[in-house]
Amino acid sequence: MDIHEYQAKERFALEGIPVPPGQIATTPDQAEAIATEYGCAVMVKAQVHSGGRGKAGGVKYCNDAGEAREHASNILGMDINGLTVEKVLVTPAEEIETEAYVGVLIDRKHQAATFMVSPDGGMDIEEVAASTPDRIRKLSVDPRYGLMPHQALWLANFLYDDPALIKQASKVVAQLYDSFVNSGASMTEINPLITTPEGEVKAIDAKMSIDGNELFRRPDVAEMRDLSAEPASETKAREAGLSYVKLEGSVGCCVNGAGLAMATMDLVKYYGGEPANFLDIGGSSNPDKVVSALEIITSDPNVKVILFNIFGGITRCDDVATGIVEATRRIDIKPPIVIRLTGTNEELGLQILEEAGFSAYTSMDDVVEKAVELAKG
Amino acid sequence: MSIFINNDTKLVVQGITGRDGSFHTSQMMEYGTQVVAGVTPGKGGQTFEGPDGTMVPIFNGMDEAVAQTGANTSVVYVPPAFAANAILEAVDSGVSLVVAITEGVPVLDMARAHAFARDKCVRILGPNCPGLLSPGQSKVGILPAQIVTEGPIGVVSRSGTLTYEAVFQLTSVGLGQTTCVGIGGDPLIGTNFIDCLEAFEADPETSAVVMIGEIGGTDEQEAAEFVKAKMSKPVVGFIAGQTAPPGRQMGHAGAIISGSAGTAEEKMKAFEDNGIAVAQRPADIVGLIQDALG
Known part of the structure; x- marks a missing residue:
């Protein structure tokens, strides 16, 4: 789960990381009022779950409250990488002497939270890693010991030469690790971590993603989910216990298992179609889940055909078929449905589907070809 | 074995x-x-x-x-x-x-x-894995027993039902398995592809391996290098998630393209570069295994 910059800064502030003050505005009036209150030059920053906000024109420097109003009115409602800006952060503009980068992510190979720091902040860290890898220092934190003081210092030493700055930065690094762990994060970064002409180290931008598996024990973090930042269909799917990602195509996919669901989408593309979604319906034959899945898929107006691809393993095909038949009787569905069922008891399953008037297949390729053909109308 | x-x-x-x-x-x-x-x-x-x-x-x-x-x-x-x-x-x-x-x-x-x-x-x-099954010997986890049979193929995969799909196809043409292992869909898993490949290479009963990966991380790329450097047995590979958008978690917590890393494309290329036959579709796995066994 992604959280916004202003929320990540709230998490940072809890651990004592120096972040500038800031307030959220959803209208140009509010932005102007906040800027007036600060009485200095401010930044107006789009709050969307996307990188590249600055390049898209979603981050603006404003000399006064009037400019803040003007920029806020341009940024609010702006589309950044397919996401609509619903709110802006208004924050006093800082004088910047230097920009560094400090990030933590889960490194799969080392099976640990891993720091990446660079004195070259303010740009995409992937670019720094690709062009000047020697400008990045990495450290995997042993989860049994946590980040030790000498390690925090080792990371800070890579960023600055001035002992006063190193001291502040090593504190920030340690606080960032605490913020990462206490938020249940899977990724967090400060980019840039700045120094001011007064010799202060500050986090003026913040990014954080939360491990969804942590939310059950972190209600304060779970509350940060911004429902306006995701399609309503994804909210509904999550509440129904389904894993769903909306895409742009016309073949609605309903599959059991994440790997098979991805492979089904790939096969739709292979046969010249475009998948409308990723949807993992899980292993049960429960008609309620199928009903929710069908409601979610059909709420997408682009969907021209619904494709079921079910492998009956522990859950037998006849149970799955009964579940699908019952679900389709409960709700009215306009797009044609094609079903592929294979695995345990597949003959029985196919019989149930055919008796209910469905075209049923056992081959994944056949059913996908058919679905693509129907989607093209 | x-x-x-x-x-x-x-x-x-x-x-x-x-x-x-x-x-x-x-x-x-x-x-x-x-x-x-x-x-x-x-x-x-x-x-x-x-x-x-x-x-x-x-x-x-x-x-x-x-x-x-x-x-x-x-x-x-x-x-x-x-x-x-x-x-x-x-x-x-x-x-x-x-x-x-x-x-x-x-x-x-x-x-x-x-x-x-x-x-x-x-x-x-694991975690977040279907476990493993050695046909005719032992089953630990949730893999459906009806679809397996004894034979010479080792199967290792990050996914559940996609593995069943591949195993079912192998079994239906009479190609049985030594062990089917689901290593799990989480970002941090205990046993990885290389651990399984190493064990299959050492197992005298296994003559070929099916490796099923997906987007996210670099486990498949490292496994591909291992295959080239250390394995004498043929390996057939499949990667799910060619159409997955970057930055979105596709069901499995670990199935996510971070930035530009962990795409299906780069994994398939790593397979090809290291002598692993790549199935474009799940239905191609059986044919490639048959080719490999000669």
């Missing part, structure tokens, strides 16, 4: 009294797995009745279960909030393999559990 589990596998089921735990314990016993104990804190002294009437003793803790039954493997069906503790307890109990089925374990909990397991030289499989 087989890898990781065989006729000598003596299994403890952690969470044996739960809905999933009890259902799958029956399924495993029906397949012939030696389930010697169950663990549910607070239910020690009770018994679990298997499908054929065999009574399995239930203990409060792993320590007692292992001491009294000589179990060497555990499987974890404990809910996510308690799963990491169950895994730590298993690692500390003297078993050599811990199979963690549970989906939804916090990643930072697993970082600690994996570090602990490395110290104790205990193998963890």
